[in-house]
Amino acid sequence: MKKINKIKTLILAVAVSFTACDTVDFGDTNQNPNNPSTPVTASLLANVQRGTSGYIASTTSNLYVQYLSNGQYDEESRYQTLNWSPDGSYGLLEDLRQIIEINSNDDTKIAAQAYGSNGNQIAAASILRVYIMHGMTDRWGYLPYSEALDVSNNIYPAYDSQEAIYDGLFNELDAALASIDGGNGPDSDIYFGGDMDRWRTFANTIKMVMGLRLSKADPAKGQVKFNEALSGVISSNDENIKYTYLSEDSNDNPWQDRFESRKDYLMSDVFVDKLIGTGTNTLPEDPRLAKFAEPATTSATFVGAPYGASNSATADYSFITSDIISNSEAPLMIYTYSEVLFARAEAAAKGWTTEDPATLYNQAVTASMEQWGVDSADATVYLTANPYTGIEDIAYEKYVSLFFQGYNSWAEWRRFKAEGNDGRIALVAPANLLSNATDIPQRHGYSATAGALNEENYNAAVSAQGADNLDTKLWLFK
Template identity: 35%
Template sequence: MKRQIITFATLIAVVMGVGFSGCTKLTDFEDTNVNPYASTIPVTQNLLTGALRWLPATVNSDVGAIYAQHIGEVQYTDASRFLGINFAYDDFYRGPLLNLQKIIDFNSNPETAPTVVGGGSNANQLAVARILKAYFFFHITNRWGDVPYSEALQQSDNLTPKFDRQQDIYTDLFKELKEAVDQFDSGAPVEGDIFLNGNPDRWKKFANSLRLIMALRLSKADPATGKVEFMDAKSDGVIMTDAESFRYQHLAETANQNAWYARYLTRFDFAISEPFLDYLKSVNDPRIPALADKPTDGNANYVGMKFGLANTTGIGNNSISYIGSGLREQDSPELIISAAHVLFTLAEGEARGWNAAGTPDQVAAAQYYVEGIRESMKQFGTYDATSFAAYIAQPEVAYTPADAIRKISYQRWIALYLNGYEAWMEWRRTGFPILDPGPSPLSIDGEIPRRQAYTTLERDLNLGNYNAVLQSQGPDEVNTRIWIDKP
């Protein structure tokens, strides 16, 4: 993270500073080794592009998809048995978050603000950077819990940041998203936006949709606050159709290709998991052909990978169903926030009574639920009116108030296929779908992890604050429940 971010230029300055100490005036060297052809004006559009290229990393993790049991490992099953404990978040801090903080700093400083308007109006750059920064911190805190936030990204000004409470992080993220939406002006749109092409209306809906999902995330920890934020985000406007879904478009080139494509280039380590596929089969789900490929051994049936096996000897690579090939082309897009996810969020909110009346509106919940299924089928390219009508008429699928949260959760699990960390977070919050850790888990308590442990660099380089967070949040173990996951 930022305490590890020492740029090459900073290192040179530190080393050369020793030599400079004997000089009478440092300014004697002010023109030495200066490239007369290099621009001194920050290029914020490049910083934005660099940050945006990190968006897929929040949704395409194989570990996240394993935790959610969307997929299972075919050969080396350590991750499926939850062997991994410590996961690093350093790259998020020194990559996209630092880029976004620089955009914020350049556009906020009266001295530099006029020099960076080539990247769009100052207000629009600030709004986009704040929304993206909130999105990345939302992802980080959902995985680790309490993390450096208020003192993060200060680089050499603070090498040992404190860990902020997740509750405080959520509070500030809500504020940041609301203020950012209001910050857009009629000036020049942002440049370097490879995600939403600088469209302020799209960015506003992205922020509101994110805030809606964040609000429901408080259903256990702080439902009163969650309800207020939920209703506010909904009234401000969220996405409702798959055409509005927020997709990151990959390119048919190595530098910008889909991560699943890269994983399958030389190895076939991941297949659709048996628990996930079994549920899809149980409801005759028409999305199966998009989510999985049939085995190549001639079997006419889809076959899921048994989850969490200690030994996969005897399971032929050609005898199981791999991730649907349409989802892992080199230029296949990846969903960052889908309309289906938003619609299932709206459905659950109405089922919980998160509305002006303060009582469950089962009619509205059912409508959002059905539309969520429809838009999910559209997102996977499998929608057909006839098969859709038959699907939602099945007893296991048809909306019923008494079983609303479970049914919504299972459909959300399907819609979030391969967006494993979000599906895992929803499982932690709701308890659905019902997942089994498998026959031979290696986690500390034999259960599916509830969080990820901090990078070991925190213990090595930030020990005082690391010890403090253990006192406030609990042991740095995968079975420690973070604030939004408290029972």
């Protein structure tokens, strides 16, 4: 595993500025600092991984699932933004394309071995490409995929269906896993320090998540893909996949940066009230609330801010735990052991496996409690009061466990809602919505210029998928 100082040096060498932007979560600048004739693959990988931070630390997705409420300015929780540009994400995919090409081309692949074996660099770039593209299609649905990034041959790429994108991504994951060899892992690997066993686990966990996400749209295929991945996924909290931030301002925790400038995000009353449950605002039923949040300054109790409203008296409400918003090095989760266990519990309940759903449910809740530092005795008390009775319990507890994993939680909520298993989550849109939304968003609208820049293919996508607004349900979630 590479030394952290080497990783820091390589990160700092990548002079790319990713600014916080409401409409681009993977960053919207994508430039190699020295513009060499053959880019350094280690720098490209660091650039891409660093660029995923905005997606992992998204504000909007955490508001969609009502973990958070806005402070004074409530427009984000009322769905003000309709158009979201994927351009920054495609910029990162272009960097990954270059890594794969450099490590495949006979003229460049020998020199590229200075930054890890060719096979392992290709595998890492391919797995990361799937992770990014999977997140993209779960946001927008139809997108350029099979013809994307081939500007020399096609400047007007077709939009592929979500089903076709999923099929392609499964194939890419299988090829990536087959590409992993016994050589050195990639240099400048912020996620795993070049450990290819961790990359293998990452790939299988993505595959499991994607397989389960097909449970409404194509359950037969979903079951096959889920079981193909099952033996290789995260198997303990020690293997949780996360973005580990550094103390330097160039790569520190975005939530800490946000709270340096303005305290505009509060715990939502919807979420806080669920976790208080049968307890009190000083001793909530769910002990994770004391790990997720801080008591309100004025009352020293847990108080959620009204969702979808302007909440300027921020001291009256609970903030996100200071372990996250006051710690520049606080990691943010990508995939966790509890998420995997809940997925296995649901798959068992659906008959996809022969495992026992109740046992896995208990293990999943326990893993979530352990992840957040809850005392084991408190976890046992909670589980005794909240036993497994069916998939709705899995859905609710998974929703709680995915706290602060906004985009992942949003996708799972849409899937559970499509299957009719969201009853215990029970999210309701606020009044007075913006952007002509009529409910909690089901997708993101394409960028405002998408129709003008690629009119024919844009129109074909909208015709096949549905109106380009926040309300249209994607193929996965119909």
